[in-house]
Amino acid sequence: MKQFDFIVVGSGSAGSVVADRLSANGRHSVLVLEAGGSDRRFFVQMPLGYGKTFFDPSVNWNYRAEPDPGLAGNADHWPRGKVLGGSSSINAMVWVRGHPSDFDDWREAGNPGWGYSDVLPIFRAMEDNDAGEDEWRGRGGPVHVTELTRFVHPLCNLYLKAAQEAGLPLNPDFNGPDQEGVGVYQITTRGGRRMSAARAFLRPAMKRPNLHVVTGALATRILFEGRRAIGVEYMRNGQTVQALAGREVIVSAGSVNAPQLLQLSGIGPAALLQEHGIEVHHANDHVGANLQDHQGINYTWRAKNATLNQLLRPWWGKLMVGARYLLTRDGPLSMSMNQGGGFFRTDPSLARPNMQLYFQAFSTVLPRPGERPILSPDAWPGFSIGLSNCRPTSRGSITIRSADPCEHPRIVANAFSTDHDVDEMLAAVKFLRRIAASPAMASAIDGEVLPGPDVQNDEALIEDFRKRSGTVYHPVSTCRMGPDPASSVVSPRLKVHGVDGLRVIDASVFPSVVAGNTNAAAIMTGWKGADMVLEDHR
Template sequence: MSDSTASARRSPADAIEADYVIVGAGSAGCVLANRLSASGKYSVLLLEAGPQDRNIWIHVPLGYGKLFKEKSVNWMYETEPEPGLNDRKVFQPRGKVLGGSSSINGLLYVRGQHEDYDRWRQLGNAGWGYDDVLPYFKKAENQTRGPDDYHGVGGPLPVSDSRCPDPLSEAFIAAAAQTGLPVNNDFNGATQEGAGWFQTTTKGGRRASTARAYLRPALKNGHGNLRVETDAPAQRLVFEGKRAVGVQFKQHGQVKTAFARKEVLVSSGAYNSPQLLQLSGVGPADLLRQHGIDVLLDAPGVGADLQDHMQVRMVMECPQKITLNDFVNNPVRRMMMGLQYAAFRKGPLTYAAGTTGAFFKTDPRMASPDIQIHFLPFSTDKMGEKLHPFSGYSASVCQLRPESRGSLKIKSADPSMPPEIRINYLATETDRTANVEGLKILRNILNAPAMKPFITREVEPGPGTVTDEDWLAYCRKRGSTVYHPTSTCRMGSDARAVVDQRLRVRGLEGLRVIDASIMPDLMSGNTNAPVIMIAEKASDMILEDAR
């Protein structure tokens, strides 16, 4: 620790102190802030790089389309050229605002498969099997359908059914059933396989980000022991020897230091958490030296093992003017849609990034589904861009457990420089085969009898796509992210694991990482609900250790 940092520690005028300093007010950070401050016993400081969540489109479910390219609340990252996707760079939106990515995501509440968590436990992470994590999913949840063996009520996070059932989404479920898939009314219940409606993290037609569900109630609890600083990006962690004692952050052009009496908790997400560790001297030694950073801990796993879900969309033209395209592209219908939402919090403005969907196996020998379908009653070339001028809808294939792994590396010792992101989509034969087979099954569903009244033509990839080679070429041309990066600070007990099963950074003290980066591998579904569960479980572990 340098003399200047030591003197800053002695001079409280420009430093802040709390028992726990949390870096990142996202899906995990807001949960931690709520749970650690709840008793009034501990002081908590929450640092967020972005602003408060005042942008109106954050709170309207369909508003995620307006936030894809909104720099004020979005890190706007992109990958390096991806070899498996014709050397295209893939846009990677991440939340930079109170609530983090839970403020800009597609709102789907999907936990993944029971087998995902049992696999984590089998990898040596005791306490992370499905039976261990289910109580934390239930603790977080306020399920509008009521409690049962798999669901809880009374938790901070509202989980709701669709407020805008539409004939296209209904037809998709019926079509999937006609191809042999079971109808599944609860993807988060006994089993995931089948077709059905997605539930969303919404309440009364409004988005329930973790800022809204967890942080606001915590700030109102009256203890006065929770402090939130926005527009405060972390620069690096402060260490005394091998113990993390604080965080250096920048606010309004001024560098400040926050000191933690107990622990520093890094919850900056799968990209920013490993970036912060590397900037602080914790990471692959060669990479750190290359950028002139003193090596505190040679940890080759920091930034390694990056995984993400890829999606490939099919687009259909509809003979009936019932798609969102028809509402948005018609001034009168667009105004009526806005009025319906303003008055009743219902209608197409409540659409999530998938109304209905399906989970299925591309090979019947598999133990559990390897493909997820997101069905959408609208169509566009790219998410966040204009909807097509024709009546259109789309459905995307997402391979649930890709084998491909990539990396995240800093490009500079400057904290404001975006990191180098390489995901390596479609790097393995398994991944290529799964996407091709998944698309072939999706085409069968979209051509089943229940969908016939809603098809004028297949716009993309089009009837000329027939062979496996054609389908793979289409995947390379159109494949993109489903926005689920994970595993860059992986939990485990092997040499490359970054955190242990209590999410403490191995080889250091006073430091934990708590977010999607700790997942040993990608789970089979959308990542927001699992991240909230991880933070709920971590909160209990932190409070246990404090006692």
């Protein structure tokens, strides 16, 4: 058995940052265990290549949630990154931090140091934003953020105009002084290539002799000596291996794998662990509980003029955009499918936006079986406007099915299980039609395709969004942070309650989900969490 100062389980959005920062001073030896393989794959590096990774088991855990009554009984597909960089290597790259008040909510829930004024300096230090540096943005950091306003499809500009006609302000920066409004999304790319957490943090750090990264290493349990975590057992190439941590074990495995590993290691609901023959090291019913996730849906229209469908569907179009990307690293393949977006309130009396918008200059009503829809757009010109809820009140759970670490855990989303979530989604989909009916957008529309003009009354709209909604891949809070061990899994310093030498540093510790895409907040959590570790081991 080899011994390291720190063992980091997972090389995803937070784990890559933790590994980089813990190894930077050269004084600490760090082992990173990653169940997946290398991120040096063409469709990982090419931004729109995430369509190819959506079902690819070589880079994707391909989880499936339980059939959900709130989603009309559908069993939702949950892609999560199984590769260096984790889900930051297969996501849509949208760079949204969350509403400032989201982080103030964290602090007010008893987590000092996690308010917006505390985390804003970290966000700025992380960024290399080509929109420029100001009070909110940063320059010179490891994460390059690309501003795409001048590159978007002309239809995106019509969407922005239409949304303004529907009453939303134009917003040049959702990470600036105000989140509300519509605009063009900033994305994490550089030079036409994906800027994953692995590219930004882990790859540079791997040049250091004190950082050791092992791929194909599935962590099976945390090793304990009494109440203290002393190492990790993992499987690699059919062999069981153990590694010791002289200082701490840090779980950065994400919102699905982090609670799974804790439960496999004897930290979790006592009845669940006993059911599967696992010795209880510390009973905590909140491990795997409090699951929060954004649910989204698209409305689709037929356009009067050509959209990206006519470029990305035919073989000659694929050849043309592919050649352009290879030669110049720009064009549609260098961007996300969500070019425009925004945030709005379904009720003007709300203090902050509660819905997020997504604009796509193509449509995918009939994808080919087993293929991510963006790879097979419709034969006719079409586009979609999507939305997702920002702060759902529905709660789910993630629990092990057995003591076998290779068996995927049970994911229960409980989507739309509260009246609050149903009511605000109903109001939100009605607003999508307001945008479509505005003069700018109506001039480009040849008819609504999904859900279609026959779906009009509240009952029909609710039935439709239950059938067609699904995760937008932002699960959080399954190892929730909080000061009270009776209602949380980790402390405000991310130490696991009830044991020593063990922390969780990833999106699973979020006390509540943020408004918007969660990747930026997950990276920030890795940065801040690593700083806390270093403060405790000077």
